Amino acid sequence: MPSPDPVLSKFGIHVRNLRETQDLTQEQLAERAKLDITYISGIERGLRNPSLLSLLRLAKALGVSLKQLTEGVEL
Amino acid sequence: MPSPDPVLSKFGIHVRNLRETQDLTQEQLAERAKLDITYISGIERGLRNPSLLSLLRLAKALGVSLKQLTEGVEL
Numbered sequence: 001m002p003s004p005d006p007v008l009s010k011f012g013i014h015v016r017n018l019r020e021t022q023d024l025t026q027e028q029l030a031e032r033a034k035l036d037i038t039y040i041s042g043i044e045r046g047l048r049n050p051s052l053l054s055l056l057r058l059a060k061a062l063g064v065s066l067k068q069l070t071e072g073v074e075l
Numbered sequence: 076m077p078s079p080d081p082v083l084s085k086f087g088i089h090v091r092n093l094r095e096t097q098d099l100t101q102e103q104l105a106e107r108a109k110l111d112i113t114y115i116s117g118i119e120r121g122l123r124n125p126s127l128l129s130l131l132r133l134a135k136a137l138g139v140s141l142k143q144l145t146e147g148v149e150l
Contacts, residue, residue, distance in 0.1 A: 011127060049126040052086060056150045066149070067142040074141070075131045 009046030011073045016044045018062050018069070032061035084121030086148045091119040093137050093144070107136035 004012075019029050026044070030037040034057060042048040050058065059069040079087075094104050101119070105112040109132060117123040118133075125133065134144040
């Protein structure tokens with residue numbers, strides 16, 4: 001298993017925090033965002049590099065802007 | 076050839092505007108962002124759905140924030 005990318009790990013932790021702040025389970029977030037729950041789990045563990053459209057769906061499902069979703073995420 | 080996604084098309088036009096505002100060729104942007112020139116061309120034509128890491132590299136290469144790079148892009 002490759003070690004997760006530090007940028008993606010940071011992003012994953014941020015997504016988890018946003019989700020938990022809203023008392024959503026991964027399953028509920030997956031349903032809202034119309035993404036697979038294993039994909040949500042992979043994102044939160046820093047193992048996925050989501051596309052722009054997936055980012056937009058995640059932001060919408062969490063009720064935040066793309067800016068808020070990617071807060072603090074930089075190279 | 077599938078018709079481009081409207082969100083990705085809008086994003087592509089925005090990237091092209093940012094690039095041209097800085098008098099960069101696609102080749103120069105590709106080199107800075109360490110992405111393939113055909114990928115840059117595909118993004119600008121709305122045919123690519125770039126990942127988070129590619130978005131970060133594009134933003135850095137254009138000297139803008141992720142927020143500026145994705146300005147006006149929403150579902």
